[in-house]
Amino acid sequence: MKGMGQSKLIYSFRARLLLIFALLLVTTLGVQYQLNEWERQRVARIIEEQEQALAAGFSLAIESLSSPERLADLSKKKRATFLEREADRLINILIVDDVGAIPDRLDPEDRVTDSLDPKYNPQQQPDGSFHYFKLGEVPLPPIIEAEQNPTGAGNGATDLLSAYVRPTEAGKPRAFPFPVLTDQGRSYIIIILGSASASYAPSPWRVIRPLLPTLAILLLATLVAALLVWRFTRPIRELSQAAKRIAAGDFDFQVPAANRRDEMGELAAVFNEMIAGLRRMRQLEVELHQAERSAVIGRLASAIAHEIRNPLNYINLTLDHLRTQFNPTEPEKRAVFERLTKQVKDEVARANARITELLSYSRPSRLKLRPLALRPIIEDVLRTVEVQAAENGIAIHLEEQTASPQVLGDAESLRSLFSNLIINGLQAMDGHGGELTIAIAPAEDGRVRVLVKDTGQGIPPEDLPHLFEPYFSTKETGTGLGLAIVKKAVEDHGGTIQVESRVGQGTTFTVTLPAASDAAHRRDAEP
Incomplete structure (x- = not known):
């Protein structure tokens, strides 16, 4: 009984429907997990690239602060180092003196004392003085401010980590300021990074791609649901057609869905049993009607036989008497007499045969x-x-x-x-x-x-x-x-x-x- 219950559960329409939706759910979660894993790896690669670029830029800037050489000159000397690998991501490096109206804080009035891009370096005037670009005059991407070290001095690793914690979207151009205390006062190293490489940068395809598996699973779920509904409603249509045939008096058929093992198969099997019962009932009604009709015919036939056979027997005996007692002696009249009496006897025999047939059909058989x-x-x-x-x-x-x-x-x-x-x-x-x-x-x-x-x-x-x-x-x-x-x-x-x-x-x-x-x-x- 336990095995039969398990088999019935396996073939149950509800169980199969739940199983299919469970598989769809597991598939959806698996696909989404894989997409999230790919996205995590992409962001990790962007972060790694960004960290390397920041480290290269920060190292170059620190060296510039302790050297009379400009950043542009130092970068040319270090092209053989890891800086060259990050040249595409590292757009510019600015060293800014905090001379603006807001102390200990970057503001547009701070002056640029050195730049990886030579056009923003201080320009010597004819009178021997220098013209400094203000920070507000240098086009910058969104600035991601780093938290200051409690000691007041910038720490490369700490600032780098805190600068990364703040980004709103990985791979976009941005600027990272790092405060540094020197003998001349507070300065800032601003490292400007460009967009991540094309393979890591966001694209419309990366926006749409996470939606495609969901769309595919929804389409698959819709297709499976449509197949299940079609498979489940087909027996219902067959039962509806069968009901119309039964209403028309046709009981010589069976619903083909009875070979299914789900609930609709059980319903079709019960429906076929009902058809068979109605067919047997109709046969019994026909047999009962015939029996009643035969009984009425039997009683009527017996009455007719009694009322008709007696005169027929009398007519038959009278004809025999006439043929023996009143047969003409003349040959011609005798022939006519014999022919007429024979015809009458034949008709009497035919009528008697019909009565016999009627009695044979109406009476119960005694074989x-x-x-x-x-x-x-x-x-x-x-x-x-x-x-x-x-x-x-x-x-x-x-x-x-x-x-x-x-x-x-x-x-x-x-x-x-x-x-x-x-x-x-x-x-x-x-x-x-x-x-x-x-x-x-x-x-x-x-x-x-x-x-x-x-x-x-x-x-x-x-x-x-x-x-x-x-x-x-x-x-x-x-x-x-x-x-x-x-x-x-x-x-x-x-x-x-x-x-x-x-x-x-x-x-x-x-x-x-x-x-x-x-x-x-x-x-x-x-x-």
Whole structure:
């Protein structure tokens, strides 16, 4: 039971839906984690590059403060050092004296005493004095102010770290000021860095890239959800169509979704069971209706037989008396008298036969079953119709290539069965001649198959579904009970009957009856 519960959980639509969304969540988190890791590595590389540039610039500036040489001259001497590696990132270095209106603080009035870019260096005037550029006259990127060392003197490592903690966006141009105390007072070293290298710099693609996995996962989730909804709603559509067919009275189908193992499969299986129950109920209703109809017909037939057969018997006896007592002596009158009395007796016999057919169909079957060979029964029936067949130019062929097994049947019921089929075939060719073939052969499933084939006019396709219905007849003088009696006799023996017909080519009835050994075996197997 535990294994069945786990299997049911695996195939549950809800469980699979939750599993898919869990996988999508894990995938989203994994992709976002990887993107964040790539971004962290990119920022780390930018920071490393920035630290190296700051260290190179700070080292050059400190050396400039203790040397009479300018920054530009010193940088040319140090091109062979690591400064050269950071030349692209290091845009400029300014050494600024704190002479502005705001002491101990950078302000636009502070003067530039040295610059890596020579055009901002002090310019000597004709009178021998020097013109200093003010800090406000030098274009600067956003300044990232470094916290001052508590001692009042700048510390390269500390200032560098505090300067990095402040950035708002890595890789952008910026300026880092570092306060330094010298013999002439407070100065500032301002290191100006340009943008990070192209591989590290922000770009529209770097802005969009983190959104692409989310978009892809959303699209994937939408696709999966659409597939799940389509797969889940398809059985609902099939159930809706099935409900319409049931409402129209069609019970001969099954909903194909019953082979699924989820909730919709269970619903479809229950729906199919309901269809099967309704189909059985309708069959029972039809059988009940037929039973009620047969009971009414039986009572009516018994009353009719009682009321009609007595006058028929009296008429028949009176005709016999007339033929013996009042037969004319003149040959001509005697011939006319014999012909007329014979016709009356034939009509009486025909009426009596119709009453017998009606009683045979309406009364419950009381079969005396015993093993029987079908060939002698059919030969006995053929002897009663051979004169009629010869008069109408109909050739009769009885075929049995191999000995067929016996059937468990009632001799009189089987004789009536094949008599009706053979007479029906002869009437189909009445006045036109033709061939009537009766073939007996063992069937593949151990049963016995009898084919009654005529070359008559055939049966229209629209009449075939009603052929075995009581009182349905295509003949003006027929009662419509002959083939109904045939079908009833076949079913009473546990057999089947089928008909194939083409207009203008003839009709073939196929009767399949269980063999005596098979019928006995099935009877013994019944509880």
